[in-house]
Amino acid sequence: MKTSLYVFSLLMLIACKEGNSQLIQNPTVLQNTAGKVQKTDAEWKQLLTQAQYEVIRNKGTERAFTGKYWDHHEKGTYTCAACGNPLFSSDTKFESGTGWPSYFAPIRADAVAIEKDNSYGMQRIEVHCAKCDGHLGHVFDDGPQPTGLRYCINSISLGFIKK
Numbered sequence: 001m002k003t004s005l006y007v008f009s010l011l012m013l014i015a016c017k018e019g020n021s022q023l024i025q026n027p028t029v030l031q032n033t034a035g036k037v038q039k040t041d042a043e044w045k046q047l048l049t050q051a052q053y054e055v056i057r058n059k060g061t062e063r064a065f066t067g068k069y070w071d072h073h074e075k076g077t078y079t080c081a082a083c084g085n086p087l088f089s090s091d092t093k094f095e096s097g098t099g100w101p102s103y104f105a106p107i108r109a110d111a112v113a114i115e116k117d118n119s120y121g122m123q124r125i126e127v128h129c130a131k132c133d134g135h136l137g138h139v140f141d142d143g144p145q146p147t148g149l150r151y152c153i154n155s156i157s158l159g160f161i162k163k
C-alpha cells in the first residue's frame, strides 16, 4: 500500500508540474477550469471561525473525540467547511476508534490532494481540499478494504449534507 501511495504522490507531482506549465501559458483558463477557490489570509479569517481557521488554514488538529462527526452515522455527503467542495460519502466512513471521522476513500479521486508532512518529527501524508487547499487531516495505510487507506479527518474541516 505504501507503494501505491508513492505512485499516487508521483502522479500528483506530475499533475502539479503540468498544471504549473499551463498556468504560465494561460493563467485565466487554468483558474477557470480548475475551479480553485483562492482567498487572502484576511478573507479566510473573516469567513471562518477562529477554531476553523486554526485547523483549516494553519493545519492544526482538533482534539480526538471532541468533533461533530467522529460518531456521526447519518447517510449523506461530507463537504469542505471552507468552500463546500464534496469530499467524502458516508458510504466510505468507518469506525476507526481514533476519535476523528475516518473514511477509506474520497468521494472522487480529485476531490482531495495530498502532500508530505514531516512536522512534529513524524512522516505523514497531509490531506487537503483540492479546491481551496484547506487542511483536512492525514491519510494512513492502515485502513480497511477495498483501499486499505484511512483518511483521518478533522470534523471542524467538514460540513454535512444529509441524503
Ligand code: FE
Pocket (backbone or CB within 6 Å): 080, 081, 082, 083, 084, 085, 129, 130, 131, 132, 133, 134
Ligand atoms: Fe475546500
